[in-house]
Amino acid sequence: MSLTVIRGGLVITAAEETPADVLIDGGRVAALAAHGSEIASGWSGSADRVIDATGKYVIPGGVDTHTHMELPFGGTFASDTFETGTRAAAWGGTTTIVDFAVQTAGNSLRAGLDAWHAKADGACAVDYAFHMIMSDVNEDTLKEMDGLVDEGVTSFKLFMAYPGVFYSDDGRILRAMQRSAGNGGLIMMHAENGIAIDVLVEQALAEGRTDPRHHGEVRHALLEAEATHRAIQLARVAGAPLYVVHVSAREAVAELAQARDLGLNVFGETCPQYLFLSADNLAEPGFEGAKYVCSTPLRPREHQEFLWRGLRTNDLQVVSTDHCPFCFTGQKELGRGDFSKIPNGLPGVEDRMDLLHQAVVEGRISRRRWIEIACATPARMFGLYPRKGTIAPGADADIVIYNPDAGHVISAETHHMNVDYSAYEGRTVTGRVETVLSRGELVIDDRSYVGRAGHGRYTPRGTCQYLI
Numbered sequence: 421m422s423l424t425v426i427r428g429g430l431v432i433t434a435a436e437e438t439p440a441d442v443l444i445d446g447g448r449v450a451a452l453a454a455h456g457s458e459i460a461s462g463w464s465g466s467a468d469r470v471i472d473a474t475g476k477y478v479i480p481g482g483v484d485t486h487t488h489m490e491l492p493f494g495g496t497f498a499s500d501t502f503e504t505g506t507r508a509a510a511w512g513g514t515t516t517i518v519d520f521a522v523q524t525a526g527n528s529l530r531a532g533l534d535a536w537h538a539k540a541d542g543a544c545a546v547d548y549a550f551h552m553i554m555s556d557v558n559e560d561t562l563k564e565m566d567g568l569v570d571e572g573v574t575s576f577k578l579f580m581a582y583p584g585v586f587y588s589d590d591g592r593i594l595r596a597m598q599r600s601a602g603n604g605g606l607i608m609m610h611a612e613n614g615i616a617i618d619v620l621v622e623q624a625l626a627e628g629r630t631d632p633r634h635h636g637e638v639r640h641a642l643l644e645a646e647a648t649h650r651a652i653q654l655a656r657v658a659g660a661p662l663y664v665v666h667v668s669a670r671e672a673v674a675e676l677a678q679a680r681d682l683g684l685n686v687f688g689e690t691c692p693q694y695l696f697l698s699a700d701n702l703a704e705p706g707f708e709g710a711k712y713v714c715s716t717p718l719r720p721r722e723h724q725e726f727l728w729r730g731l732r733t734n735d736l737q738v739v740s741t742d743h744c745p746f747c748f749t750g751q752k753e754l755g756r757g758d759f760s761k762i763p764n765g766l767p768g769v770e771d772r773m774d775l776l777h778q779a780v781v782e783g784r785i786s787r788r789r790w791i792e793i794a795c796a797t798p799a800r801m802f803g804l805y806p807r808k809g810t811i812a813p814g815a816d817a818d819i820v821i822y823n824p825d826a827g828h829v830i831s832a833e834t835h836h837m838n839v840d841y842s843a844y845e846g847r848t849v850t851g852r853v854e855t856v857l858s859r860g861e862l863v864i865d866d867r868s869y870v871g872r873a874g875h876g877r878y879t880p881r882g883t884c885q886y887l888i
């Protein structure tokens with residue numbers, strides 16, 4: 421087994437900031453010791469590799485618990501494969517993704533999961549796991565949930581949106597929640613009232629309101645709040661925990677805060693796009709707004725402050741990307757003249773750690789909170805902790821050397837995601853990933869990619885470790 425020492429950096433976890441050297445033995449963190457201590461000095465002499473992190477942060481690899489590589493949607497597929505998407509994740513300091521395997525109506529959960537394993541197997545640069553999207557809750561799939569939890573697929577996404585595609589009605593949602601209350605699974609909810617939204621879509625199109633900005637208008641904030649409220653009440657009735665994905669509306673944050681004030685196991689995730697972008701982007705001239713079409717939609721700018729506050733008060737616990745890229749040319753363009761045909765989703769797996777560090781630079785969150793919402797809590801929420809999400813003896817040596825002073829400009833010209841635009845084009849951020857290790861192996865070495873497809877391993881998960 422080879423020994424690596426990361427020397428001279430500031431180790432930041434969700435719990436503490438420690439000037440320490442880190443010893444890696446094979447794929448795991450073996451020990452931490454103070455800079456210059458006798459123990460640490462001894463390591464450098466016997467190590468196979470010494471990485472100098474003086475003046476840098478040494479942080480756990482990011483854990484992005486919401487990605488959609490190769491997702492079929494709107495007559496096309498998300499443009500990142502597991503190979504390109506996990507490579508881009510590594511470039512951005514993320515060393516674990518949890519992607520959504522999709523059950524298609526009429527087929528089993530198993531068939532969906534097998535299909536996702538086939539896409540990812542041998543392709544990934546960093547470790548990966550799966551949630552399961554349930555499109556068809558029935559007696560058979562309810563039974564299948566138990567087996568999936570046992571084998572490490574411990575979370576199930578249901579949709580109150582997209583009637584005719586992924587949508588589940590309240591009865592099906594209640595039944596899946598009841599099942600998860602018994603088997604330890606966590607229900608993840610896409611909370612938007614899709615039935616009402618479809619009425620508004622139809623009306624908008626009939627009135628000739630076909631531009632991308634109308635996507636945001638018909639997906640009204642109150643219809644996100646209503647669905648969030650309903651999901652919470654259904655989860656209470658079922659006695660099940662609930663995780664609401666991609667929260668964007670201030671009114672939805674208020675629903676989550678109210679539930680948490682009652683002491684309920686209700687959790688919320690938001691995404692960088694809702695923190696840094698707004699409905700103004702959807703209204704960009706011509707068809708440019710299509711680049712920003714996702715659901716839940718980007719909201720008017722004033723919602724952002726409520727999301728940041730939710731992250732500070734822990735009414736929102738996780739920032740994931742909902743990485744679901746579609747190229748502008750040939751994919752987003754499918755919705756010219758009809759916003760409802762624009763494939764929903766934004767790229768971002770490479771940008772999340774930097775954008776959240778920018779929030780640290782701007783004083784919105786602390787350094788430890790950055791690591792908590794991007795690494796530790798996602799790992800805890802989805803049963804990966806402490807193997808992932810922290811730097812501690814026994815943890816996987818998924819480690820990022822982060823230069824907090826190196827500024828760079830986010831651009832499609834330089835990013836590594838397989839998509840022809842950046843949602844953050846031209847934005848300057850302070851901070852940059854320099855070196856990335858995944859289970860002790862270099863993936864990014866001083867801004868050079870040295871990883872390989874197939875290094876990333878499938879990682880079965882335990883159940884939620886964040887319950888009150």
Ligand SMILES: NC(=O)NCCC(=O)O
Nearest residue numbers: 714715716742744764765
């Ligand atoms: N979010 C989005 O617009 N696309 C991905 C699918 C989903 O998460 O609902």
Ligand SMILES: [Zn+2]
Nearest residue numbers: 610665666715
């Ligand atoms: Zn969703």
Ligand SMILES: [Zn+2]
Nearest residue numbers: 486488742744
């Ligand atoms: Zn998603």
